[in-house]
Amino acid sequence: MKNITLNVSGMSCGHCVKAIEGAVGKLDGISSVEVHLETGKVDVAYDEVKVNPEAIKEVIDDQGYDVE
Numbered sequence: 001m002k003n004i005t006l007n008v009s010g011m012s013c014g015h016c017v018k019a020i021e022g023a024v025g026k027l028d029g030i031s032s033v034e035v036h037l038e039t040g041k042v043d044v045a046y047d048e049v050k051v052n053p054e055a056i057k058e059v060i061d062d063q064g065y066d067v068e
């Protein structure tokens with residue numbers, strides 16, 4: 001498993017947390033997703049054989065948030 005921490009802007013409430021955790025969690029190869037609303041960070045543990053950081057960022061972007 002690999003871990004990545006992404007800076008995500010535009011998150012402001014519990015709905016944002018659930019939207020990101022739900023969308024990223026549906027990707028094959030995701031072990032865990034933890035959104036830190038107060039710091040604007042998202043920690044993701046993933047299987048690099050099944051998914052890559054670009055795919056994770058794209059899913060978050062598709063939810064309407066900016067990933068740096």
